[in-house]
Amino acid sequence: MSLAEKSALVLGAGGLGSPALLVLASAGVGRLVLVDGRAVEAVDLSRQPLFGEADVGERRAVAAARRLSGLFPAARVEALDRTLDAASAAEWARSADVIVDALDDFVEKFWANDAAVGSGRPLVHGGVLRYTAQLLTVVPGATGCLRCLFEEPPPPGSVPTCAEAGVLAPLAGFAGALLGAEAVRILRGESGTYAGRLLFYESRRARPHTVPVRIRETCPACRAASAARPSGAASPQSRNE
Amino acid sequence: MALSQIEMERYARQLALPGFVHMTQEFLRAARVHVVGTGEVGGPALLYLAASGVGHLLVDDAFDLSREDAASWLYGAGKVGEPRIFAAMSAIRTATSLAKVRPYATGSNPSAALICVSSPAVAREAAEQARIAGLPHVVAFANGEDGEVVSVPRGAPCYQCASRLSTGTPARPGAGAAALGTLAALELLQLLAGVVDGPIGRRVDLPRGLPQLQRTTRVAGCACGRSRAP
Numbered sequence A: 001m002s003l004a005e006k007s008a009l010v011l012g013a014g015g016l017g018s019p020a021l022l023v024l025a026s027a028g029v030g031r032l033v034l035v036d037g038r039a040v041e042a043v044d045l046s047r048q049p050l051f052g053e054a055d056v057g058e059r060r061a062v063a064a065a066r067r068l069s070g071l072f073p074a075a076r077v078e079a080l081d082r083t084l085d086a087a088s089a090a091e092w093a094r095s096a097d098v099i100v101d102a103l104d105d106f107v108e109k110f111w112a113n114d115a116a117v118g119s120g121r122p123l124v125h126g127g128v129l130r131y132t133a134q135l136l137t138v139v140p141g142a143t144g145c146l147r148c149l150f151e152e153p154p155p156p157g158s159v160p161t162c163a164e165a166g167v168l169a170p171l172a173g174f175a176g177a178l179l180g181a182e183a184v185r186i187l188r189g190e191s192g193t194y195a196g197r198l199l200f201y202e203s204r205r206a207r208p209h210t211v212p213v214r215i216r217e218t219c220p221a222c223r224a225a226s227a228a229r230p231s232g233a234a235s236p237q238s239r240n241e
Numbered sequence B: 001m002a003l004s005q006i007e008m009e010r011y012a013r014q015l016a017l018p019g020f021v022h023m024t025q026e027f028l029r030a031a032r033v034h035v036v037g038t039g040e041v042g043g044p045a046l047l048y049l050a051a052s053g054v055g056h057l058l059v060d061d062a063f064d065l066s067r068e069d070a071a072s073w074l075y076g077a078g079k080v081g082e083p084r085i086f087a088a089m090s091a092i093r094t095a096t097s098l099a100k101v102r103p104y105a106t107g108s109n110p111s112a113a114l115i116c117v118s119s120p121a122v123a124r125e126a127a128e129q130a131r132i133a134g135l136p137h138v139v140a141f142a143n144g145e146d147g148e149v150v151s152v153p154r155g156a157p158c159y160q161c162a163s164r165l166s167t168g169t170p171a172r173p174g175a176g177a178a179a180l181g182t183l184a185a186l187e188l189l190q191l192l193a194g195v196v197d198g199p200i201g202r203r204v205d206l207p208r209g210l211p212q213l214q215r216t217t218r219v220a221g222c223a224c225g226r227s228r229a230p
Helices: A017-027 A042-046 A060-071 A086-094 A106-119 A146-150 A169-187 A220-228 B005-010 B022-030 B042-051 B067-072 B084-095 B120-132 B177-193
Strands: A007-011 A031-035 A076-080 A098-101 A123-129 A132-138 A197-202 A207-212 B032-036 B056-060 B100-103 B112-115 B137-143 B146-152 B202-205 B212-215
Touching: A007 A017, A007 A086, A017 A031, A017 A060, A017 A098, A017 A169, A017 B067, A017 B177, A031 A060, A031 A086, A042 B005, A060 A076, A086 A106, A098 A106, A098 A169, A106 A123, A106 A132, A106 A146, A106 A220, A123 A169, A132 A146, A132 A169, A146 A220, A169 B042, A169 B177, A207 B212, B005 B022, B022 B177, B032 B042, B032 B120, B042 B056, B042 B067, B042 B084, B042 B112, B042 B177, B056 B084, B084 B100, B112 B120, B112 B177, B120 B137, B120 B146, B137 B177, B146 B177
Parallel strands: A007 A031, A007 A098, A031 A076, A098 A123, B032 B056, B032 B112, B056 B100, B112 B137
Antiparallel strands: A123 A132, A132 A197, A197 A207, B137 B146, B146 B202, B202 B212
16 A cells, blocks of 8 residues: 555644644645644744744644645645544544654643554654653554553653743754654564663763563553454554555 | 844744843844755755754755646745745745845855765755865755765765765655755754764664664775864
């Protein structure tokens, strides 16, 4: 199947989602489902290339879809002006070939992870804070997931937000572009660069660091998905080949 | 001049960073960056330099728009055949009114350079001009799904010494082109902001999206070791 016949679910159209969406659309992915429930703010303009000054105040999903359709008329863009919840994430995941986690809320990130593992869809996860970006590709049944690594979202208030700790604008662009390119590799049936390993990149030192992410036997998401998966079912990776 | 209320609001995420004070942002606003190339690598780089507060962008591009240029993030459908430089400037002005963007010309007096072209010969020439002018510069080069970003602060080994892709015929950029462009913007912005904490002169290779840092070294006998820029 060509990329024109593939679909990507992109959760978040902000600092990570904007560049990821642009990479996916420019690569020729046929269907892009973007989910974002916020409005464009002036502070977004420093790191969200889908938006210009005229978009401030508009819903991000609407403005992002308009910009993407203008640049890439062949792409079918479905914009959902919605905040994420666990049930919706699970439903949307089933209709996608790959899921891109460009969210900045930890609870939502775990919902996205659970939806991906439960539906057997590969997930490309990204995060960025201060001068550090992180990426991980979850291939259900083959690699560990966010819950294998962290078990639970951090308690509220224990990790600073981007608004509190800051982020360097082009670092968000770099992480988002890497997210999009990784999703394209997955859709082409190639192995993911971050499959089963969490990449940290500290930009001031240009220093990468990877941590292996294996399936944890006691991970509730992976155990539930494994129990529900019929024996001999095709791996999610092979579904995209 | 102090940052305006609009600038403080726009750049609030950067101003919250350790090592990034108001004066850092003011310094970025005063910077004049010569951007060579606005294609699949240079387009995203240009957007992020403008968005993050670089005040003056001097754009340098001799090509007309082709269908492949949609991957540059700057150009809508229906502009094929127009000069790329004007379309790029128009896109930046739509994105932000806080950056001044104009064509590069003799006497533009840049303070730094970002080079994102598809020709090795043009990249070498532009980098050498920047070195001779004493400008810190960053060169991004794509080769299919591979690529590299070379940072050349003043006095560091030159691009020719540092690059592993400065010769040969490169493959057409793949889906990783934007990652190279954004990484190039990141490296230059950190040089300008004075927050780099690592080797002076470095190359980041990006095979299939996995960054690999290399400290650059001067090739014995290279002119960059004999005639340091002032």
